[in-house]
Amino acid sequence: MSSNTPKRAVLIAGPTASGKSALALAMAQAENGVIINADSMQVYRELRVVTARPSAEDEAAAPHKLYGHIAASTDYSVARWQREAMAEVETAWAQGQLPIICGGTGLYFMSLIKGLSEVPEIAPEVRDKWRSFTGNHHAELATRDPAMAYKLNPADRQRLIRALEVIESTGQSLLHWQASASAPLADVALRKLFKSLPREELYTRADARFVQMLEQGALDEVKTLPPLHKDQPLMKAIGVPELQAHLRGEISLDEARLLAQTATRQYIKRQLTWWRGQMADWDEVTDESPVI
Incomplete structure (x- = not known):
């Protein structure tokens, strides 16, 4: 893509079974596009069928990136996906192709258009501590980070664990890190499509x-x-x-x-x-x- 050409990207989001992947494939074939996965389950290589990853035939019909490239045992984060997705976006632009980011994981899209906090690496012993903790995660967070606890659903175990990891490992609330977020696609001409059905x-x-x-x-x-x-x-x-x-x-x-x-x-x-x-x-x- 020439330096005088505005950078463009297409985002295709929507619920499960809405036909996002078919739309992305048709657009990629029509506009010299590269499809970049934005589904948090489809990154794992072990489950093509169960996670409804594109078929081998579809992958052969247009370039597909970040599908099935991670082992199930790997800790994979929104931050890592953002870095990998932006690397694929930059590669597509360099090759004169249109990046088409397609999936159903809202936090992935938000990390690109609203930004993501740069939280330092969590110490393994802290991560293990809170993942194996059998007590009340919400009550524990409320004593350490009441503002973050107020924002989270007491039943949302995964996000409560994340907030506890961050406050213990960094000494700062997750809210602190979120406030420093920057959006990678802030200056890009975006076409944002939400695939909908009754x-x-x-x-x-x-x-x-x-x-x-x-x-x-x-x-x-x-x-x-x-x-x-x-x-x-x-x-x-x-x-x-x-x-x-x-x-x-x-x-x-x-x-x-x-x-x-x-x-x-x-x-x-x-x-x-x-x-x-x-x-x-x-x-x-x-x-x-x-x-x-």
Whole structure:
């Protein structure tokens, strides 16, 4: 891309089963684009089927980056994704290609357009301490960092652990680090698209997709997962706990399917709620929208 050409990027967000990946592929083929993954589960290599990663055929049809490049046992953060995503964006620009960032993880997108605090590395012993802590995380945070505790849901264990790690390891509240955030795409011409469908149609698609996942080998994928700590992100991917319960003989495969489908519907509802509060300046598109 010449130095006189304005830097452009496309962001495609939306709930599970809305057709984001198909839209990104069509746009990449039409506009010499590179698709950069913004889904926190699709970064892991062990679960292509369960996390609905693009197929090998789709990956061959257009460049795809940051899909399946991380081992399930690896600690992977929003900060690391931001660094890797921006490296891919810069490479795309250097090669005269359009970066198309596609996924359903809202925090990934926010790290690019609103910024991310540069929190120093957390000491391993501190991380282990709070991950294995069996007490009340919210109460512990309230004594150490009441302002941060006030902002967090007492049931949001993952974010409470993060806040406790930060305050203990750095001596500063996570709020302090968040205040110093800078946005990598602040000066870029962005096209922000939110792929939308009626909720009931999303539910129907998601139900059918999980059946298809089972037909494509989802159970075998879960069966061959390496031993992982229960707090590893991939252990919380929809379908993993349900199919593992089946593999342990606790529930039937049909029960596992129904539980996973219910969990997917609940996740879609949370995604829609979260995005509705974030997308005032995003263009909402459907399957019929002429976006290319």
